[in-house]
Amino acid sequence: MAKINENYLKLSKNYLFAEIGRRVAKFQAENPDAKIISLGIGDVTQPLPKVCIDAMSKAVQEMGNVKTFRGYGPEQGYKFLREKISEWNYKRHGLDIAPDEIFISDGSKCDCGNIQEIFSLDSKIAIADPVYPVYLDTNVMAGRTGNLKDDGHFEGVTYLPCTAENNFSPSPPKNKVDLIYLCSPNNPTGTTLDKAALKIWIDYAQKNNSIILYDAAYSAYISDKNIPRSIYEVDGAKDVAIEFRSFSKTAGFTGTRCGYVVIPQNLYGLTADGEKILLKDLWLRRQTTKFNGTAYIVQRGAEAIYSDEGQAEIKNLIGYYMTNAKIIRDSLSAVGLTAYGGINAPYIWLEIPKGFSSWKFFDYLLNKFHIVGTPGNGFGACGEGYLRLTSFGNREKIFEAMNRLGKI
Numbered sequence: 001m002a003k004i005n006e007n008y009l010k011l012s013k014n015y016l017f018a019e020i021g022r023r024v025a026k027f028q029a030e031n032p033d034a035k036i037i038s039l040g041i042g043d044v045t046q047p048l049p050k051v052c053i054d055a056m057s058k059a060v061q062e063m064g065n066v067k068t069f070r071g072y073g074p075e076q077g078y079k080f081l082r083e084k085i086s087e088w089n090y091k092r093h094g095l096d097i098a099p100d101e102i103f104i105s106d107g108s109k110c111d112c113g114n115i116q117e118i119f120s121l122d123s124k125i126a127i128a129d130p131v132y133p134v135y136l137d138t139n140v141m142a143g144r145t146g147n148l149k150d151d152g153h154f155e156g157v158t159y160l161p162c163t164a165e166n167n168f169s170p171s172p173p174k175n176k177v178d179l180i181y182l183c184s185p186n187n188p189t190g191t192t193l194d195k196a197a198l199k200i201w202i203d204y205a206q207k208n209n210s211i212i213l214y215d216a217a218y219s220a221y222i223s224d225k226n227i228p229r230s231i232y233e234v235d236g237a238k239d240v241a242i243e244f245r246s247f248s249k250t251a252g253f254t255g256t257r258c259g260y261v262v263i264p265q266n267l268y269g270l271t272a273d274g275e276k277i278l279l280k281d282l283w284l285r286r287q288t289t290k291f292n293g294t295a296y297i298v299q300r301g302a303e304a305i306y307s308d309e310g311q312a313e314i315k316n317l318i319g320y321y322m323t324n325a326k327i328i329r330d331s332l333s334a335v336g337l338t339a340y341g342g343i344n345a346p347y348i349w350l351e352i353p354k355g356f357s358s359w360k361f362f363d364y365l366l367n368k369f370h371i372v373g374t375p376g377n378g379f380g381a382c383g384e385g386y387l388r389l390t391s392f393g394n395r396e397k398i399f400e401a402m403n404r405l406g407k408i
């Protein structure tokens with residue numbers, strides 16, 4: 001029999017959201033009349049913007065005509081989309097990111113998970129705690145860590161605690177690491193990193209020859225003008241950082257799938273002999289081998305948000321979810337619960353009442369109120385004592401969930 005990659009066995013049996021799905025399905029089967037409201041996985045509920053639907057409909061028609069039909073697209077993504085991203089998300093904000101530094105994909109989850117492949121297996125990694133589980137899980141799968149310890153941490157990983165005490169803003173470690181995963185707005189805490197905090201990380205990365213892997217999938221939710229939407233707003237970032245962005249939460253593409261990575265032109269990694277290699281070239285090499293590009297129809301849909309009409313539509317969409325976030329925050333505070341986030345991000349990080357662990361509180365909410373959240377420790381050991389709520393539900397259900405929680 002073929003031998004397996006035993007690194008997979010170091011992980012918990014199920015991926016966090018798969019485990020939640022399993023528990024919820026079991027509860028629903030046992031309680032068929034329960035009207036469960038999910039504030040768990042951050043999945044959008046509102047329809048795609050009309051501009052996207054129109055653009056995709058047109059693209060479908062093109063695929064049905066021999067003159068406009070398209071087969072394989074460019075692995076890096078169509079130029080029409082890369083040019084629009086460069087113009088609207090970067091150049092218009094004074095940031096010099098060129099279309100050929102942008103790589104279109106089928107979403108940030110894959111990009112955040114795959115990027116580690118272009119780095120050496122003995123790279124030392126640092127990961128915010130709590131944070132989106134994909135960064136850690138993919139490094140465990142690759143064999144970059146030891147086993148899971150009793151404290152909930154993997155051997156060989158530098159964890160960067162994000163707690164209420166440090167305002168959920170992690171500090172650089174004393175030791176040297178090669179790869180640093182940062183996420184702002186942070187999933188799950190819903191908090192953001194300001195320019196000063198990012199500058200400290202950029203200085204650390206410059207001093208230690210590290211690369212920052214900056215997940216900005218929720219950047220469109222930042223309304224505070226002082227919080228950077230892109231790490232490249234901070235001096236020096238182009239020399240040390242790769243940025244991930246997504247259309248999932250920006251324009252409702254969780255099911256449609258489109259995202260992108262920015263790898264600056266002059267960003268290098270080193271061979272064992274100290275030779276400098278462009279990371280952009282390695283990523284392109286990986287993508288051309290393992291990926292055949294995102295569907296033309298989807299890329300046309302994504303492109304459509306880069307117009308005045310498109311921007312107005314996504315502003316409404318984001319405004320809808322952020323009003324939900326405010327309703328959740330206000331309702332929690334009305335019943336005396338403490339919560340963070342939900343101001344520049346669609347996630348609310350609820351401090352669990354004393355006496356509950358994260359999973360116990362998850363069970364309590366599901367059993368008593370038929371509400372699904374995400375247990376904080378699913379995002380890392382420092383998330384114990386918290387539960388994440390998402391504001392991506394539809395308004396009526398958010399009100400109904402908050403009514404139920406009022407009886408907590």
Ligand code: MLT
Nearest residue numbers: 040041042043109132187
């Ligand atoms: C989440 O709930 O954290 C996200 O929906 C997961 C994802 O974007 O993959």
